[in-house]
Amino acid sequence: MAELDAILEKYTNPDTGSIHGASFVAVDSTGNDIYCKSFGYKNVNVKNSKRLTLDTPSWIASQTKLTTSVAVMQVVEKGLIGLDDDVRDVLPQLKDLKVLIGFEGEGSIAETLATSGDEGPYSSKPVEKPKGPPIFEKIMGKLTLRHLITHTSGFCYDLADPLLIKYSAWTERKDNMFSGTMQGNLHPLIFQPGSSWKYGPGLDWAGTIVAKLTGLDFNEYQQKHIWGPLGAKNTTFFPNREGLEKEDLHETGIRAEGEGTQGLKPGDCLWRLNSRDALGGAGLFSTPNDYKKLLSALISEGGPLLSKASVDEMFRPQIGPESTLGARAFLKGTNLDNTQSNLYTDRYDEWENFQEIGHCLCGIVTTEDVFGRRKKGSINWSGLPNLIWWIDRESGVAATFFTQLLPVGDHAPRRLQIELEAALYKAINGK
Incomplete structure (x- = not known):
């Protein structure tokens, strides 16, 4: 995996690179590690910083959504609710929605x-x-x-x-x-x-439904039914309750100018460390080592979290043509009328060449092979500070890339992610 090392070293070099710190982990379909390393530094000011590690906590933003989809499928498996049941019958606060x-x-x-x-x-x-x-x-x-x-x-x-x-x-x-x-x-x-x-807070409401049906706070539910069974001990919706302060986190870098690390300035995490509620759409703080365990379970057909049938349902395309147009516009950083989106820009530039995409119960589904990279039917989603995960069941590969860099869609981490993915597939395919 020397090429992966070289790519990460290049991008996180404090003198010539463009990112202060990044981690990349990949596992195979048996749950074994393919690659697991961190490069760079925890803080933007690298002279006064510790090295980044696979156990450094980060705000994972919308990578939280995958964990909530797992929780939803767990309560569906238990027969507590159906995917096509009206959720207004569960949550009274949604009764008066218009x-x-x-x-x-x-x-x-x-x-x-x-x-x-x-x-x-x-x-x-x-x-x-x-x-x-x-x-x-x-x-x-x-x-x-x-x-x-x-x-x-x-x-x-x-x-x-x-x-x-x-x-x-x-x-x-x-x-x-x-x-x-x-x-x-x-x-x-x-x-x-x-x-x-x-794109919206549907997963936040889904997490609230899981909490209501099980009688557990959603953080408590995830600890008991997701992170506990996985042996993951450093993931939480409430870092302050675990004794963590912002100095313990992978610091957020803000791109002020240029593309080098010299153009970064220290920034605060956009998410509160003392949130009142456990929000299933964006609220988790986690580590690459913990998130790797979630991906390992899903690429290994669900155990110990879900049945294979539930994983199959999670990964199956679910939305119709009109909804697909909206999802495609979002990935291009635009509204449906092709005006610029206010919140997300340049999100997935490579998708513009695809004729179609799909959306499943936990992310985007590729509808054709990406040459030299993931296969048709792969699933992926991301997190606002330029994180990304994907699961490629056909190739037997799941991976996630962690960093803490804004703005979303910054070109340096996007290029880094693509280079890492191509090098990973080159290594595992032997070509």
């Missing part, structure tokens, strides 16, 4: 989107209060567990959608997607369930 379609005095939704500007979590532009009150329509049909975990529920992250940004301004909401509370994810839907696709 679909937000616009605001009085502001014309059509298309006009609202076109005039929304660049509001978003990284924007300093103040959000103008809408001219009139919001306009709603009732939910038609069910809002199901399957909708929640495939991002087809109508929920969208409130800082990523112009309508919800304006809704928050109108209602003067104080919580949002980064508040560390479920209240930050309680807001109207923006389309009828099952009719489109938008």
Whole structure:
């Protein structure tokens, strides 16, 4: 694996590299390690930093979603709920949900989107209060567990959608997607369930449903039914409760200029270390060594977490053509009308050449081989500070890349991830 070492050394070199620290782990279908190493430093200021290790905690952001999908399939296996049951029968706080379609005095939704500007979590532009009150329509049909975990529920992250940004301004909401509370994810839907696709807090609500059905706080549930059986001891929704402070974490680097490490500045983690709620969409702090154990279980057909049938269902494409268009636009960093997305940009540049993609119960499904890399049918998803995982059952490979670097979609970690993947497959295929 000398080529993998060389790639990571190149990118994390404090003088000539572009990332202060990165880890890469890969396992085979029997759960054995293929490659597991960390390179670089825990802190952006490398002169005063310890070396990064495979046990250094990181905020894994949306890589949390895979663990929540596992939890969902566990309660489905136990017969506590079905994937197509209406979740409003489980959570009373969702009973009064409606679909937000616009605001009085502001014309059509298309006009609202076109005039929304660049509001978003990284924007300093103040959000103008809408001219009139919001306009709603009732939910038609069910809002199901399957909708929640495939991002087809109508929920969208409130800082990523112009309508919800304006809704928050109108209602003067104080919580949002980064508040560390479920209240930050309680807001109207923006389309009828099952009719489109938008990235949002569906997995946060799914985790809340698991907690309600089992009578356990979602952090307690994951410790008992996921991380405990895996022997993973360094993963939690509440790092402060475990005695961890921000100095213990892999520090977030912010790309200020250029592409070298000299252009990075230290930044704070976007997620609260003392969140009030265990949020299944983005709230976990974990380590490469712990996350590797989750991937090992899933590439090994689920044991000790799930049956093979449940893993098969998790990895099967689930969404229709209209929803697929929305997912494809998201991966390209755009809205459906090809305007720039406020929250996510340049997310998966290589996907632009694909004719189709799929979405399963835990991530994107490739519909064709990626030359020299993963095979058709592989599953992947990522985390906001430029982490990524994938599971390639045909090749018998699962892997994850950890770093803590913003903004999302920064070109250096994207190139590094692609180089690592190509070198890994070259090594295991012997060519």
